[in-house]
Amino acid sequence: MISQLTVFLANEKGRLAAACRTLADADINLAALFIADTADFGIVRIFCDRPNRAAAVLAEAGFRASITPVIAVSVADEPGALARLLGFCHEASMNVEYGYCFSVAGGTAVDVLKIEGEGAEEALAAAGFKILAPEEVYVVDED
Amino acid sequence: MYFQPEIETMPRAELQALQLERLRESLRNAYENVPLYRERFDAAGVTPDDLESLEDLTRFPFVVKQDMRDNYPFGMFARENADVARIHASSGTTGQATVVGHTAADLENWGDCFARGIAMVGGSRESTIQVSYGYGLFTGGLGAHAGGEAMGCTVIPTSSGNTKRQVQMLKDCKTDILCCTPSYALLIADTAIEMGYDPATEFQISGGIFGAEPCSENMRQEIADKLGLQYCDVYGLSEIMGPGVAMECAERGGLHIAEDQFYCEIIDPDTLEVLPDGEVGELVITTLTRECSPMIRYRTRDVTSISAEPCACGRTHRKIGRILGRTDDMLIIRGVNVFPSQIEQVITEFPEVATQYQIVLTSRGPLDHVELQVETEPDFPIDEVRALEDLRGRLGAALKGNLQVAVDIKFVEPKTIARSEGKAKRVIDLRGETH
Numbered sequence: 007m008i009s010q011l012t013v014f015l016a017n018e019k020g021r022l023a024a025a026c027r028t029l030a031d032a033d034i035n036l037a038a039l040f041i042a043d044t045a046d047f048g049i050v051r052i053f054c055d056r057p058n059r060a061a062a063v064l065a066e067a068g069f070r071a072s073i074t075p076v077i078a079v080s081v082a083d084e085p086g087a088l089a090r091l092l093g094f095c096h097e098a099s100m101n102v103e104y105g106y107c108f109s110v111a112g113g114t115a116v117d118v119l120k121i122e123g124e125g126a127e128e129a130l131a132a133a134g135f136k137i138l139a140p141e142e143v144y145v146v147d148e149d
Numbered sequence: 150m151y152f153q154p155e156i157e158t159m160p161r162a163e164l165q166a167l168q169l170e171r172l173r174e175s176l177r178n179a180y181e182n183v184p185l186y187r188e189r190f191d192a193a194g195v196t197p198d199d200l201e202s203l204e205d206l207t208r209f210p211f212v213v214k215q216d217m218r219d220n221y222p223f224g225m226f227a228r229e230n231a232d233v234a235r236i237h238a239s240s241g242t243t244g245q246a247t248v249v250g251h252t253a254a255d256l257e258n259w260g261d262c263f264a265r266g267i268a269m270v271g272g273s274r275e276s277t278i279q280v281s282y283g284y285g286l287f288t289g290g291l292g293a294h295a296g297g298e299a300m301g302c303t304v305i306p307t308s309s310g311n312t313k314r315q316v317q318m319l320k321d322c323k324t325d326i327l328c329c330t331p332s333y334a335l336l337i338a339d340t341a342i343e344m345g346y347d348p349a350t351e352f353q354i355s356g357g358i359f360g361a362e363p364c365s366e367n368m369r370q371e372i373a374d375k376l377g378l379q380y381c382d383v384y385g386l387s388e389i390m391g392p393g394v395a396m397e398c399a400e401r402g403g404l405h406i407a408e409d410q411f412y413c414e415i416i417d418p419d420t421l422e423v424l425p426d427g428e429v430g431e432l433v434i435t436t437l438t439r440e441c442s443p444m445i446r447y448r449t450r451d452v453t454s455i456s457a458e459p460c461a462c463g464r465t466h467r468k469i470g471r472i473l474g475r476t477d478d479m480l481i482i483r484g485v486n487v488f489p490s491q492i493e494q495v496i497t498e499f500p501e502v503a504t505q506y507q508i509v510l511t512s513r514g515p516l517d518h519v520e521l522q523v524e525t526e527p528d529f530p531i532d533e534v535r536a537l538e539d540l541r542g543r544l545g546a547a548l549k550g551n552l553q554v555a556v557d558i559k560f561v562e563p564k565t566i567a568r569s570e571g572k573a574k575r576v577i578d579l580r581g582e583t584h
Contacts, residue, residue, distance in 0.1 A: 012531060014560075016562050021562070046559050047561075049532065068562070069563070070524075070562055072530075
């Protein structure tokens with residue numbers, strides 16, 4: 007499992023900018039950012055280095071931020087890679103709550119999945135999917 | 150167990166006859182000794198002799214807190230200084246303080262009223278009572294103290310503050326009954342637990358008389374569970390006397406008014422018409438025996454109802470329900486009366502939600518729109534939109550069921566809602582501005 011930074015923001019002008027400014031001032035580098043938005047609020051999911059420190063910095067600045075464990079799978083950066091992964095999840099009756107993907111250097115991509123329940127990571131690894139460890143995707147902080 | 154059984158269980162007809170006799174006397178005292186009453190009665194074309202039944206009281210004018218401020222300090226006293234034994238005053242946080250005088254007889258009656266509540270929680274002259282209300286101009290401390298002395302209890306006048314010492318006294322002096330505000334009772338309980346005690350099982354305490362501030366049902370239950378005691382809600386106000394105007398018996402169905410001392414009415418705060426028993430409105434109190442500061446039809450601004458249902462405890466005095474709020478706080482939303490305290494009550498039933506909240510009222514066309522802004526507790530799984538939507542649905546349904554008004558829930562970021570040490574601004578009414 008890797009740590010994803012999750013931030014609850016009011017769906018109002020300037021809130022995302024304020025959160026990103028707080029992270030920037032703490033010298034946190036973001037690899038990916040996705041927003042699930044509703045009329046009132048947005049849930050911002052961030053892939054960054056030193057996620058624990060990022061969450062602490064945000065909380066200190068008055069944001070509601072937390073760490074969410076998610077699964078990161080390294081796949082080939084080619085058509086069909088995500089479809090194969092999700093096909094396996096479906097066959098194995100895994101319920102994917104949400105997911106997002108981003109390409110990285112070297113012809114690979116990272117598919118990030120939040121899967122309901124326990125044991126998904128082990129099942130994926132057993133089926134030959136390459137599960138990424140925290141240190142492979144971001145700078146791990148001590149706390 | 151009763152303190153004054155002959156009064157507390159007096160047959161209704163006899164009690165009403167006593168009330169009528171005392172009411173006439175009280176009107177006379179006010180009319181003859183306080184210029185304000187004489188002017189008001191004369192203007193209304195009534196004299197104390199016009200009172201032939203309790204219902205005739207409706208012909209007499211009301212008094213309000215402002216009248217006391219306008220006559221500060223002694224303008225509404227019906228006794229000369231030589232006969233005044235003590236003075237109490239309200240805090241005056243919202244303006245000029247109000248001063249109330251007590252003769253020796255007034256103080257004695259006060260002690261008796263409060264002592265009835267001590268009996269309601271099982272107290273007797275064998276009991277030790279710890280008074281952790283503040284002593285001073287505020288009526289809580291000395292009022293409870295007088296009750297303890299009237300009963301013949303051992304009184305420990307700790308006053309408020311120094312909470313660890315409060316716990317030590319509770320434990321070492323084997324206190325049976327604690328008197329203080331509900332929030333202070335909870336702090337004492339939590340402090341005892343922090344100090345490593347389980348007051349519910351390790352302390353002798355078995356009763357608590359708590360009042361002078363609002364308390365939700367959940368908080369009340371928490372206090373009773375943590376301290377292991379019977380909770381007695383006490384109502385009172387310094388303008389009328391202090392704590393002891395009404396007190397809650399073990400049946401928990403409301404607070405018995407000391408009807409031999411006070412005559413209570415419920416009025417519609419807009420039309421000023423008297424409402425029948427059971428209906429919710431503003432509590433109006435007339436003192437029946439107070440010598441120095443007689444109050445005739447004093448509008449308390451407290452909202453409640455009166456129940457005339459016979460009580461299983463055997464007391465015949467009617468009961469008031471829990472104070473729902475102040476007439477100043479009452480919101481009229483789509484024609485429905487709503488108190489912020491009702492909303493607070495619902496919120497406290499949801500541990501996922503922080504207790505800070507704000508109500509924003511706006512107009513959408515001809516209809517009122519209610520938005521409730523709340524924060525989730527820090528450990529709520531904010532990553533799950535579904536969990537937030539589910540919480541929104543459950544909270545909305547509970548509010549609709551409780552208030553009969555649809556409420557839009559808006560989750561806001563931490564600290565969006567201002568924290569306040571004193572009275573928080575809970576309601577923002579923009580209805581006039583959004584037409």
